[in-house]
Amino acid sequence: KEIAKLQLIKKEHDKDDKPQFSLKCAKGARDFDPQQMAVRDQLFSTITSCFKRHGAVTIDTPVFELKDTLTGKYGEDSKLIYDLQDQGGELLSLRYDLTVPFARYVAMNRIKQIKRYHIAKVYRRDNPSIQKGRYREFYQCDFDIAGQFDPMIPDSECIRVVAEILKELNLSDFVIKVNHRLLLDAIFSISGVSEANFRTVCSSVDKLDKISWEEVRNELVKEKHIPQETADKIGTYVNLSGDNSLLNKLQTDPLLSTNQNAQIAINELQLLYTYCQRLLIGQFVTFDMSLARGLDYYTGVIYEAVLIGGHKYEVGSVAAGGRYDGLVGMFDVKNRAVPCVGVSIGVERLFSIMEQKMKGEKIRTTETEVLVMSGEDGFLEQRLSCIAKLWEQNINAELFYKKSSKLLTQIQFCEKEFIPLGVIIATEEQKNGGVKIRNISTREDKFVRDEDMVLEIKAFLGNKKCS
Amino acid sequence: KEIAKLQLIKKEHDKDDKPQFSLKCAKGARDFDPQQMAVRDQLFSTITSCFKRHGAVTIDTPVFELKDTLTGKYGEDSKLIYDLQDQGGELLSLRYDLTVPFARYVAMNRIKQIKRYHIAKVYRRDNPSIQKGRYREFYQCDFDIAGQFDPMIPDSECIRVVAEILKELNLSDFVIKVNHRLLLDAIFSISGVSEANFRTVCSSVDKLDKISWEEVRNELVKEKHIPQETADKIGTYVNLSGDNSLLNKLQTDPLLSTNQNAQIAINELQLLYTYCQRLLIGQFVTFDMSLARGLDYYTGVIYEAVLIGGHKYEVGSVAAGGRYDGLVGMFDVKNRAVPCVGVSIGVERLFSIMEQKMKGEKIRTTETEVLVMSGEDGFLEQRLSCIAKLWEQNINAELFYKKSSKLLTQIQFCEKEFIPLGVIIATEEQKNGGVKIRNISTREDKFVRDEDMVLEIKAFLGNKKCS
Incomplete structure (x- = not known):
């Protein structure tokens, strides 16, 4: 009885998997990822x-x-x-x-x-x-x-x-x-x-x-x-x-x-x-x-x-x-x-x-230079304000499309995608009128005042490009 | 009689001009020049x-x-x-x-x-x-x-x-x-x-x-x-x-x-x-x-x-x-x-x-930096040797595909196409082991020895880019 039940489930599953149309490229053509x-x-x-x-x-x-x-x-x-x-x-x-x-x-x-x-x-x-x-x-x-x-x-x-x-x-x-x-x-x-x-x-x-x-x-x-x-x-x-x-x-x-x-x-x-x-x-x-x-x-x-x-x-x-x-x-x-x-x-x-x-080499597929991050809830609007400043200055920047995420997840994303710099928005630094910028490869943090942020980031990225 | 003759010529001409096929792009499509x-x-x-x-x-x-x-x-x-x-x-x-x-x-x-x-x-x-x-x-x-x-x-x-x-x-x-x-x-x-x-x-x-x-x-x-x-x-x-x-x-x-x-x-x-x-x-x-x-x-x-x-x-x-x-x-x-x-x-x-x-603006369609020229007959092979040296150094260069052309025609081509620099190969300079380089906009010539040519040209083009 158990077997019959399982067979039925399998059959249902097989039916589900059968495509109603072919999901493919035309013969001899291909997508480029x-x-x-x-x-x-x-x-x-x-x-x-x-x-x-x-x-x-x-x-x-x-x-x-x-x-x-x-x-x-x-x-x-x-x-x-x-x-x-x-x-x-x-x-x-x-x-x-x-x-x-x-x-x-x-x-x-x-x-x-x-x-x-x-x-x-x-x-x-x-x-x-x-x-x-x-x-x-x-x-x-x-x-x-x-x-x-x-x-x-x-x-x-x-x-x-x-x-x-x-x-x-x-x-x-x-x-x-x-x-x-x-x-x-x-x-x-x-x-x-x-x-x-x-x-x-x-x-x-x-x-x-x-x-x-x-x-x-x-x-x-x-x-x-x-x-x-x-x-x-x-x-x-x-x-x-x-x-x-x-x-x-x-x-x-x-x-x-x-x-x-x-x-x-x-x-x-x-x-x-x-x-x-x-x-x-x-x-x-x-x-x-x-x-x-x-x-x-x-x-x-x-x-x-x-x-x-x-x-x-x-x-x-x-x-x-x-x-x-x-x-x-x-x-x-x-x-x-x-x-x-x-x-x-x-x-x-x-x-x-x-x-x-x-093959096997890690090839960068984006040119993102900065990830604007926060580990705390409620900083989405601050992240948006921050990233707008960067975009206005032609800096390639991304943020997570979530109201809140773990800081570690965001940092790991930078490592995986070879994004060299993070901007971290946090309560402590906000109180002092600034943000932290993190050098992803050295893991060093540095406090910068809001009004200096763009220049500091440009200096960092400029050095990166020359080195 | 004269009229009949002319009509015949016109008729022949008309026939000649009638295309045997349509020489055009598909409707609604176009070439980009x-x-x-x-x-x-x-x-x-x-x-x-x-x-x-x-x-x-x-x-x-x-x-x-x-x-x-x-x-x-x-x-x-x-x-x-x-x-x-x-x-x-x-x-x-x-x-x-x-x-x-x-x-x-x-x-x-x-x-x-x-x-x-x-x-x-x-x-x-x-x-x-x-x-x-x-x-x-x-x-x-x-x-x-x-x-x-x-x-x-x-x-x-x-x-x-x-x-x-x-x-x-x-x-x-x-x-x-x-x-x-x-x-x-x-x-x-x-x-x-x-x-x-x-x-x-x-x-x-x-x-x-x-x-x-x-x-x-x-x-x-x-x-x-x-x-x-x-x-x-x-x-x-x-x-x-x-x-x-x-x-x-x-x-x-x-x-x-x-x-x-x-x-x-x-x-x-x-x-x-x-x-x-x-x-x-x-x-x-x-x-x-x-x-x-x-x-x-x-x-x-x-x-x-x-x-x-x-x-x-x-x-x-x-x-x-x-x-x-x-x-x-x-x-x-x-x-x-x-x-x-x-x-x-x-x-x-x-x-x-x-x-x-x-509309009306002159838009550059090439990125040629140097034209290798000569006003004298018989320098084709020298021009080829010279341009090869430039290409080896990633300098964008052209030459006329003729055994001989007037120097003026070549200089006018530079002016028309906004090519900033000319290399002129001539008997006198060849004897002295070098060539003339000409700043097209100022019309200044300068003798450079063959072994210095590439460096001189790079210096000139480098200054051009910064100014």
């Missing part, structure tokens, strides 16, 4: 400082664009675009990256040159993987330079921007792989690939950082029907990587030296390398013929930064970009082109590494 | 500082929620929610405000108390009006306090937050209208409105800041079939406004004194007023019986800040909020409530006022 926000702010602040160091302005564009604006820009990836429901009016889609909206902005405003950064969320209906830091809603941090300039100068600055950010974050060693779309096209061409097949071969080659050459070769031959000898010929090139000396070797390669695109590309890469050395980042650059980049719109130099060393963080690319000289023209009725080069920082991956590194 | 971003950053920075001054943490939630999460929270306004197309998987909607996602977050993480701010864009398929600053994509800046506390303490802090922000922005004088949902309910009840009609009467009364009492009365009687004498009775109350003395008057009102809700509300408002005086913001508070607030979820004190004086800026409410004790419970299977109070700053309106005020 205050700790995560503190880490994210730190990351964004490093990146923004770097973008500003290079003189970039910032712009913002809407989270949705006309569907037509995104059409025909992403090749096969277009299926990953989120569309809004047709509720009457325009057909809209969520932005897939920040590059296409940027090109639309440049064309729409007939801008001839601009160096801008944009930090915002983008949306892809991809298969989410939290482990790999792949989300359906994620941040991009883009830095782009648009305008007609002398070759490779803005391109080398983009690579410098990547190097500065990764050096400052100091998460791990890194290399920046560099290649050129025209060089890849030349390799495909001399290997016997028809121009119509350049992009599809390119997308197979792009997988070389994830799968072996044998697997890529298989895909080329079996799935894409590329002749074996063509695939093998491609293989002799795309597996090459190295420093500047590789460029010299390629320049004298008998087949490539007859190809105009190859010669243009190699000259540009050599110039880029010279500029990178001048910019003190030559040591980070590796020329890598397997780097292809998925997106259709690249037209010249392409690059991708990867973390190396220790293989502690297997996160793949953490920054990538390249030159896209045709995209703005696609938005112009007269096809007026504005050449562009840019880079996108893979903040989600960097964020997940920072989170792992900081 | 660099100047607007600078103004927006200034506004957000003022608001964020205030939220941090009050010890708030920040969180972030996705731009879309499960459709079910938003269902049944906004009453009639639900028709303005943007839905995403069903592309397989979950049904999603763009967030309509930040309050419902916050309540979802609190319930999902079983949070008992939190004080958080959230600055993010929300989406409403409303009729856009650029003149009124009404967009379909717009920012909200929300500050909310969740938790079980003693009455009116967090509520008064929310009002203090509004006052601090509006004082600091210094755009115009302002008042903060305050009312109480239970007091409104009591007024409707004693006037003879049935409980089922409270919300619909409420939404008519809410229009009193835009239309006259006669029009509201008309709507109540003719559209909502409220008896004339009931409407007139309501009119005797909802047109009242004033300071604390109004509360005393209402407390002794023969009809209201018999209504329990009225007594609870008046007591709370009196307590709130006492706390507001302690917090030095009593002078901004006006009790206004016509304030009703559209949204369904408010349960207690409600408030709204409006700019006054000069009527130069007819923008209506610039901040609004109130107490919503039931919303979190709607997301909990056991209906566990977490009482909340909060405020949302109407940044789009504030932004449009700031933009008007700053």
Whole structure:
């Protein structure tokens, strides 16, 4: 009988627990809690400082664009675009990256040159993987330079921007792989690939950082029907990587030296390398013929930064970009082109590494400097008067939203939240026209007169900040 | 013949100009250019500082929620929610405000108390009006306090937050209208409105800041079939406004004194007023019986800040909020409530006022401190070496992306962009192992040796910042 009763209670309880609706975020999206926000702010602040160091302005564009604006820009990836429901009016889609909206902005405003950064969320209906830091809603941090300039100068600055950010974050060693779309096209061409097949071969080659050459070769031959000898010929090139000396070797390669695109590309890469050395980042650059980049719109130099060393963080690319000289023209009725080069920082991956590194660390999520306390009943109004004085003076201050609490609880809250100073309101001190201020870390109390309170607190906090 | 030729040319030209697609933002959405971003950053920075001054943490939630999460929270306004197309998987909607996602977050993480701010864009398929600053994509800046506390303490802090922000922005004088949902309910009840009609009467009364009492009365009687004498009775109350003395008057009102809700509300408002005086913001508070607030979820004190004086800026409410004790419970299977109070700053309106005020002002959109220049050909590589040294030392620096430009053009660029310092690389100085640095505003040049350059520049910029 007892068991039956307990079973009944359990059953009732189970029923109670069953949710009538799902209490969750959309698949592939997530909330950021205050700790995560503190880490994210730190990351964004490093990146923004770097973008500003290079003189970039910032712009913002809407989270949705006309569907037509995104059409025909992403090749096969277009299926990953989120569309809004047709509720009457325009057909809209969520932005897939920040590059296409940027090109639309440049064309729409007939801008001839601009160096801008944009930090915002983008949306892809991809298969989410939290482990790999792949989300359906994620941040991009883009830095782009648009305008007609002398070759490779803005391109080398983009690579410098990547190097500065990764050096400052100091998460791990890194290399920046560099290649050129025209060089890849030349390799495909001399290997016997028809121009119509350049992009599809390119997308197979792009997988070389994830799968072996044998697997890529298989895909080329079996799935894409590329002749074996063509695939093998491609293989002799795309597996090459190295420093500047590789460029010299390629320049004298008998087949490539007859190809105009190859010669243009190699000259540009050599110039880029010279500029990178001048910019003190030559040591980070590796020329890598397997780097292809998925997106259709690249037209010249392409690059991708990867973390190396220790293989502690297997996160793949953490920054990538390249030159896209045709995209703005696609938005112009007269096809007026504005050449562009840019880079996108893979903040989600960097964020997940920072989170792992900081695990267990106490991260402050507020900037509260003072807690206005009392251990005695009846001092709520005095606490309110006191805290108003502090707020008027721009001092970050909090109080407990209770008529009375134990002083110890309030002090422990300060310790837990790293609030450096307490103001204690008590009968004795009130009689003498003042309050106690407590240094939370040393536990020292000091009586201060009401009229001196703000100055005393500012002096204390000023010393704190300098020490 | 000449005319026919010209007509042909014109026709060709017209054809050329016709766009094949529309190059625009989605209706009701907009881009922010660099100047607007600078103004927006200034506004957000003022608001964020205030939220941090009050010890708030920040969180972030996705731009879309499960459709079910938003269902049944906004009453009639639900028709303005943007839905995403069903592309397989979950049904999603763009967030309509930040309050419902916050309540979802609190319930999902079983949070008992939190004080958080959230600055993010929300989406409403409303009729856009650029003149009124009404967009379909717009920012909200929300500050909310969740938790079980003693009455009116967090509520008064929310009002203090509004006052601090509006004082600091210094755009115009302002008042903060305050009312109480239970007091409104009591007024409707004693006037003879049935409980089922409270919300619909409420939404008519809410229009009193835009239309006259006669029009509201008309709507109540003719559209909502409220008896004339009931409407007139309501009119005797909802047109009242004033300071604390109004509360005393209402407390002794023969009809209201018999209504329990009225007594609870008046007591709370009196307590709130006492706390507001302690917090030095009593002078901004006006009790206004016509304030009703559209949204369904408010349960207690409600408030709204409006700019006054000069009527130069007819923008209506610039901040609004109130107490919503039931919303979190709607997301909990056991209906566990977490009482909340909060405020949302109407940044789009504030932004449009700031933009008007700053019209014609030159607003810096970059933070560049140094331009590395040369008037002579062939110094590109030296300029790159020089600028790398500056970037390594965290100095914000730019250079022209050209092999050669006129020195005058570069100096004029500094003047136009308010870049305070130039580094000039020239044959003569290079021979002597250094460069010239130029104070752009005084036009003074100074020779500095290469090894002293960074220190000299830092000294110059340091003085700039202090002066």
